[in-house]
Amino acid sequence: MGILLQNYRHKRDNHQPSQLIMRIHLLLTLIISIPYLSLADWRGFRGTDGNGLIIGQIPSDLSLNTDNSWKVDLPGRGLSSPIVVDELIFLTASSGPQEENLHIIAFNSLDGEKVWERIFRATGRTICHKKTCVAACTMVSDGKVVVAQFSSNDIFCLDLEGNLKWLRGLTFDYPNIANGLGMSSSPVLCKGVLIAQVENDADSFTFGLSLVNGTTLWKKERPKGANWTSPVVLKKGSQELVGLQSKEGLSFLKPNTGDTVWNYEDGASTIPSSTISSENVVLVPSNGLTALDEPSEGKTPKQKWRNNKLGPGTGSPAVSGNQVFVINRANVLTSASINTGEINWRLRIKGPVSGSPIVTDKLLFVFNEEGLCQVVNIEDKGEAKVIREIDLKDTILCTPAADEGSLFVRSDKNLWKLSN
Amino acid sequence: MGVKGSGNEKLVKHWPAVKKMSSADIPLLLVAMNKANDLGDNWARAAIFEILESSGKESLPKEEVVKFIKDQQNDGSSRRTAFDFLFSASPQVAESLIPTFIDDPEITLRREGVQLLLNQASELENEDQAIEAYEYALGKARDVDQIEAACESLKGLGKEIDLAKRMGFLTAWKVIGPFDNIARNGFNIPYSPEKAADPLQKRHAGKEGPVQWQTFSTSDDLGLLDLNQPFGHIKEVLCYAYAEFNSSEQQNVQFRIGSKNAWKLWINNQLIFARDEYHRGATRVDQFILDGTLQKGTNRILVKVCQNEQTESWTKQWEFCFRITDISGTTINPVN
Numbered sequence: 001m002g003i004l005l006q007n008y009r010h011k012r013d014n015h016q017p018s019q020l021i022m023r024i025h026l027l028l029t030l031i032i033s034i035p036y037l038s039l040a041d042w043r044g045f046r047g048t049d050g051n052g053l054i055i056g057q058i059p060s061d062l063s064l065n066t067d068n069s070w071k072v073d074l075p076g077r078g079l080s081s082p083i084v085v086d087e088l089i090f091l092t093a094s095s096g097p098q099e100e101n102l103h104i105i106a107f108n109s110l111d112g113e114k115v116w117e118r119i120f121r122a123t124g125r126t127i128c129h130k131k132t133c134v135a136a137c138t139m140v141s142d143g144k145v146v147v148a149q150f151s152s153n154d155i156f157c158l159d160l161e162g163n164l165k166w167l168r169g170l171t172f173d174y175p176n177i178a179n180g181l182g183m184s185s186s187p188v189l190c191k192g193v194l195i196a197q198v199e200n201d202a203d204s205f206t207f208g209l210s211l212v213n214g215t216t217l218w219k220k221e222r223p224k225g226a227n228w229t230s231p232v233v234l235k236k237g238s239q240e241l242v243g244l245q246s247k248e249g250l251s252f253l254k255p256n257t258g259d260t261v262w263n264y265e266d267g268a269s270t271i272p273s274s275t276i277s278s279e280n281v282v283l284v285p286s287n288g289l290t291a292l293d294e295p296s297e298g299k300t301p302k303q304k305w306r307n308n309k310l311g312p313g314t315g316s317p318a319v320s321g322n323q324v325f326v327i328n329r330a331n332v333l334t335s336a337s338i339n340t341g342e343i344n345w346r347l348r349i350k351g352p353v354s355g356s357p358i359v360t361d362k363l364l365f366v367f368n369e370e371g372l373c374q375v376v377n378i379e380d381k382g383e384a385k386v387i388r389e390i391d392l393k394d395t396i397l398c399t400p401a402a403d404e405g406s407l408f409v410r411s412d413k414n415l416w417k418l419s420n
Numbered sequence: 421m422g423v424k425g426s427g428n429e430k431l432v433k434h435w436p437a438v439k440k441m442s443s444a445d446i447p448l449l450l451v452a453m454n455k456a457n458d459l460g461d462n463w464a465r466a467a468i469f470e471i472l473e474s475s476g477k478e479s480l481p482k483e484e485v486v487k488f489i490k491d492q493q494n495d496g497s498s499r500r501t502a503f504d505f506l507f508s509a510s511p512q513v514a515e516s517l518i519p520t521f522i523d524d525p526e527i528t529l530r531r532e533g534v535q536l537l538l539n540q541a542s543e544l545e546n547e548d549q550a551i552e553a554y555e556y557a558l559g560k561a562r563d564v565d566q567i568e569a570a571c572e573s574l575k576g577l578g579k580e581i582d583l584a585k586r587m588g589f590l591t592a593w594k595v596i597g598p599f600d601n602i603a604r605n606g607f608n609i610p611y612s613p614e615k616a617a618d619p620l621q622k623r624h625a626g627k628e629g630p631v632q633w634q635t636f637s638t639s640d641d642l643g644l645l646d647l648n649q650p651f652g653h654i655k656e657v658l659c660y661a662y663a664e665f666n667s668s669e670q671q672n673v674q675f676r677i678g679s680k681n682a683w684k685l686w687i688n689n690q691l692i693f694a695r696d697e698y699h700r701g702a703t704r705v706d707q708f709i710l711d712g713t714l715q716k717g718t719n720r721i722l723v724k725v726c727q728n729e730q731t732e733s734w735t736k737q738w739e740f741c742f743r744i745t746d747i748s749g750t751t752i753n754p755v756n
Contacts, residue, residue, distance in 0.1 A: 119469075121462060121501075127707065163435065164466035166425065167421075167459060169462075172459060173423050179700055180707075201697040213425065224696075226700060
């Protein structure tokens with residue numbers, strides 16, 4: 001482990017100008033020569049943009065058994081998704097009789113070797129429903145640091161080499177922010193502010209924390225009620241707003257102050273999260289699925305369309321081009337037009353499904369709870385079909401991550417890289 | 421490390437000092453953990469990880485760490501951390517300590533010792549010896565799952581255990597109700613029982629008129645008090661439960677309550693904690709563990725338990741369980 005970490009540090013620190021030119025040249029050569037290569041990272045829940053869209057391509061002939069694929073053991077349970085930054089895969093896990101051990105682990109994406117691991121102790125409540133666990137929230141990164149949040153409301157910020165930058169114990173500070181079934185909202189980063197949604201029946205808050213030192217920039221009272229959704233980030237040029245969903249609807253806030261600037265109040269789901277398309281159409285799991293025009297400060301929400309046949313089950317919608325994809329409670333995958341809400345096609349897949357689908361412009365990937373990866377061809381706008389199945393033979397509840405032509409997915413016991 | 425993020429900046433500023441530390445400094449960090457809160461403990465863990473990462477986990481000063489673990493004057497959390505690092509560096513040395521943990525005040529270390537006892541008991545073929553071994557393990561166990569496992573094994577061997585008594589559940593209460601909890605508002609309404617210095621001495625007005633205290637007890641193995649029994653299956657109501665607990669001395673204790681309903685707990689008229697949440701999972705033993713103090717003599721325990729408006733089958737329960745332990749999880753029973 002030590003040697004690998006040294007190598008990794010060396011790689012990051014030793015960029016001499018001539019080497020850099022060589023590296024850039026090599027990189028460009030690779031981009032041109034390898035069709036499935038992308039350099040986008042996967043920096044949070046449902047990707048860097050939080051909408052399930054994969055930048056680049058993933059091959060359909062993924063396999064467990066190629067030279068580039070690997071499987072490693074994990075030290076504890078988890079529903080959190082892996083994230084990818086540079087050559088590293090970051091993941092959380094929880095272990096111990098009360099799941100009080102909080103693991104943050106970095107793996108080398110090439111071979112799955114563990115680069116570093118930190119184990120902390122939960123300072124908040126660790127009781128969860130047996131289907132979920134304390135490591136339920138997906139980490140987030142800005143490319144320089146990674147932040148891990150747990151169901152115990154412990155939050156840790158570390159640099160890519162595992163140095164602790166700051167920590168918070170939100171239940172330590174506010175003992176009543178907990179959910180008897182467990183918390184699962186994944187944090188987002190927005191303009192240097194970490195947005196942590198810790199909403200429940202008792203003390204229900206969302207926090208804006210300084211990414212520099214973890215101090216509270218703002219704390220906002222939120223609707224009382226269990227809420228497992230994750231915030232979303234709306235980018236408009238240099239401006240960014242953060243969207244918070246609850247049973248009451250969806251609000252967009254200024255990330256630096258927490259001030260609400262736009263408010264949709266027609267109710268929303270407390271499990272699947274909203275998704276923002278590349279054209280900034282906001283797709284809210286509300287009365288089925290409701291599409292809203294790009295939110296603007298001081299404007300009244302304007303409904304683009306609403307379709308009560310597009311209500312997602314547990315997973316959140318994903319978008320690609322003009323298509324939005326949802327999987328309902330009956331395990332029917334549906335594609336609809338983002339512009340009109342009209343259904344393009346419906347396809348029954350093998351469920352049940354807890355994770356969210358992720359997509360390229362050609363393929364959709366979804367794992368069911370039995371560990372079956374289903375690869376769906378979505379190129380034909382009128383019809384879709386499952387073109388490949390890969391059976392991991394384990395319980396998979398998380399949303400996969402994608403980077404450089406590979407998928408990364410985890411169970412309570414293992415982390416896999418699927419490549420061709 | 422203080423509350424609400426205070427202290428992070430200072431710790432990061434001094435982090436370069438950690439970079440200069442060697443494995444020989446780890447015992448110093450463990451000693452420092454004795455004075456730290458739970459957040460400070462996590463900073464110390466991060467520091468130890470970094471030191472061992474740069475110098476190799478085999479560099480852990482094992483003898484000093486073992487000495488630190490054995491010294492029960494050290495804080496339980498720091499001893500547990502020391503044990504975890506020792507286990508990672510030298511599992512055999514760590515495992516050799518486990519038999520010494522069966523009476524340990526640190527509950528997570530005691531758990532390791534009890535698990536060893538349970539494993540040993542399960543391997544005994546002679547029934548009398550197995551019963552003796554399980555009874556011994558049961559006497560040492562503090563975690564609910566280990567207590568239940570020992571009792572289950574003893575039951576299989578024909579030995580019944582009074583689990584509620586052994587775990588110290590308060591099973592005999594006086595209850596009064598129902599009071600109004602429409603729209604879940606009753607949780608924050610201070611009805612007369614929670615305002616009275618001695619709630620038993622006062623007449624109270626309930627939802628439908630005057631209400632009186634009645635005795636209510638349970639024979640449930642885990643001390644569960646089903647409030648639907650005295651009041652019927654009614655919704656949007658609340659009740660109060662009252663018990664007295666005679667303590668031989670003033671002592672720091674843990675009040676351990678379980679309920680899937682919203683509740684409030686007062687000890688000697690002082691509000692200990694309040695939880696406004698309904699039916700998020702099942703009622704669990706020791707669901708909430710709250711630090712507090714018992715005074716010498718009679719202590720008044722008042723619990724407010726609320727039922728909401730939900731009608732689904734999994735929202736019928738209106739219940740709680742309660743016990744008192746010392747800070748190591750050992751049952752404290754009232755004195756006569």
